[in-house]
Amino acid sequence: MLPRGMKAGAKMAVTLKDVAKKAGVSPATVSYALRGGQYVSPATMKKVMKAAKALGYTTNMSARSLRYGKTKIIEVVVHELDIPYYYSKLAATAVPAINREGYQALVLQTGLDAGNVKEAVDGISNQICDGVILNATGIDANEIKRLSMNRPTVLLDDCTPEPVLDTVMTPNREGARIATRHLIEQGCRSVAAVGIGYVSPTAIGVQVGTSKERFEGVREALAENGMGLTERQCLACDWLVEPGREIAHQLADVGMPFDGLFCASDSLAFGLIRGFADRGIRVPDDVLITGFDGISLGEYTVPSISTVRIDMKDLVDKAIRLLLDRIDGIYDGEPRREVAGYDFVVRGSSTRA
Numbered sequence: 001m002l003p004r005g006m007k008a009g010a011k012m013a014v015t016l017k018d019v020a021k022k023a024g025v026s027p028a029t030v031s032y033a034l035r036g037g038q039y040v041s042p043a044t045m046k047k048v049m050k051a052a053k054a055l056g057y058t059t060n061m062s063a064r065s066l067r068y069g070k071t072k073i074i075e076v077v078v079h080e081l082d083i084p085y086y087y088s089k090l091a092a093t094a095v096p097a098i099n100r101e102g103y104q105a106l107v108l109q110t111g112l113d114a115g116n117v118k119e120a121v122d123g124i125s126n127q128i129c130d131g132v133i134l135n136a137t138g139i140d141a142n143e144i145k146r147l148s149m150n151r152p153t154v155l156l157d158d159c160t161p162e163p164v165l166d167t168v169m170t171p172n173r174e175g176a177r178i179a180t181r182h183l184i185e186q187g188c189r190s191v192a193a194v195g196i197g198y199v200s201p202t203a204i205g206v207q208v209g210t211s212k213e214r215f216e217g218v219r220e221a222l223a224e225n226g227m228g229l230t231e232r233q234c235l236a237c238d239w240l241v242e243p244g245r246e247i248a249h250q251l252a253d254v255g256m257p258f259d260g261l262f263c264a265s266d267s268l269a270f271g272l273i274r275g276f277a278d279r280g281i282r283v284p285d286d287v288l289i290t291g292f293d294g295i296s297l298g299e300y301t302v303p304s305i306s307t308v309r310i311d312m313k314d315l316v317d318k319a320i321r322l323l324l325d326r327i328d329g330i331y332d333g334e335p336r337r338e339v340a341g342y343d344f345v346v347r348g349s350s351t352r353a
Contacts, residue, residue, distance in 0.1 A: 014055045023051035042095065045073070045106050049128055070130050074098050074323065077108045077134035086265065086293045086310075087135070090156075093312045094133065097320055103130070131323045141165060152326035154319045159208040163335040166322040168315055171342045172210050175308035176217025178344050179290040180262050182306070184225050186288055186350060188260030193218045193229070194247055194272065195264030197236035211236075211264065214292070218262055239264050244271020245278070252279035259287055260350075266291035266298045269305045269349065289349040294342075303348030315340035 020027040025044060033048040051057075076094045078087035091107045098105040106129060131152030134144075141155060141164040148165075155167045176193075183191055196215045219229040237243035244267065251257065252275070263269040269291035273283050283289055283303055291298060294309025318338045325331035 014057045018055055019048065019051050019057055022055060023047045042105060042107050045104060046108070049106065053128065070327070071128065072103050073106055073129040074103045074320075075106045075108060075129045075132040075134070077132060086267075086295060089293075089295055089312055090316065093316045094320070097313075097316050101320060101324060130327050133319045133323060152323050154323045156315075156319065157210050159210060159213060161208065163337045165335050166326070167335065167337045168319045168322065169337060169339045170210070170310050170315070171308070171339055172213035173217040173220070175292055175310075175342055175344070176214040176262060176264075177221045178217075179292065179306070179308050180218045180221035180260075181224070182344065182346065182350060183260035183262065183288055183290060184221065184227075186260070186352070188288055189227075190258045191218070191222060191227070191260040191262065192233040192235055192258040193262050193264070194235045194244065195237055195239050195268045196234050196262075198229075198231040198234035214264055233258070237268070239268055241267045241271040241274075244268035245275035246271075248272045248275025248281070249279060252276060252281050256281060256287060261287060261289045263289060263291045266293045266295045266305055266307050269307070270297060270301055273301055273303070273305070273349065283349055284352050288352075291349075294345065298347070301349075306347045306350035307345050309343055309345045311341035311343070 016027045016030050020030045023030065023044075025033075025048065029044065030048050030052075033045050076091055076098070078091050095105040095107065131154070132148070133154045133156065135156040141158050141160045144153060144155065145164050153165050155163075155165050157169055157172070158165070158167045159169075159172075180191060180193075193215065196211050196218065199212050199215050215229070215234065222229050235247050237247055244263065247268075248271065261269075261272060263272060269289050272289055276283055276287065281287065289305065291305045291307040294307050294312075298305035298307050318340065322336060322338070
């Protein structure tokens, strides 16, 4: 029987109890989560937000946002969390930094799925959060701006020539240049770039992206020493461990044509070291390797990995500051672009005794 006054076919309003039941938590936890409660774990927060959105509770959340002014939630959207990877380090650094600002961090993993990125951005337009920090791989920055409905968004490593949204960059070109220059200074005369596709001269001013920027850094370092960078020297692959291992096997099987390898990520470098060990090739005795990122894993490999170490605290602090400037109404001007600090760490993978 329908409640008195309700017509057949009418929908009952979704309540906190409905969201709690779907999320598998108490109504009090839902209420606290929707207010950006400091003591709700990121995992619980994610379950509550997912349940609320699935049940169409966004209208209720928007009304609550108008009442309280802010959700006090910031989303951090990353690619992967399952290995000691660049984005897991970013998330681990961002969560306490966001909490110190009086906000709750909601970490979402996209798995490089553009659909998941769109869903995360949709959370801003529905006022599920006050702003988002994300790497929008696979989606154009202009599309991100449209989806966010001009709500506060900070992109990571968006290489669009003119920034569309506030952006924090890693030192892609400069870091690759320094790492490659180091290999040359160590005596390497046949250097390859792992994880980077070849960029033809006609595409230099057209193609954009972190891979292209790191390609330019490698090319510039080689050119400074009278060397070129050909398609043969660019070994494109995903920036993960297993592709690095596969590349190492391939190089070993054709007689190891290079004496120095710049890797676009530390995860790739780790995979290369493992793959070369499978084939009896020794690092650094037979080939020198440098990485990029500065993830903690690189300190514990044998040999340890020389790397362009990103100052993750600096990157996170800059991203949060840019975002809070927008959220708090401190800044409402043109998109800004900043570059994170870094240093080059020389370890065993690129030095011979």
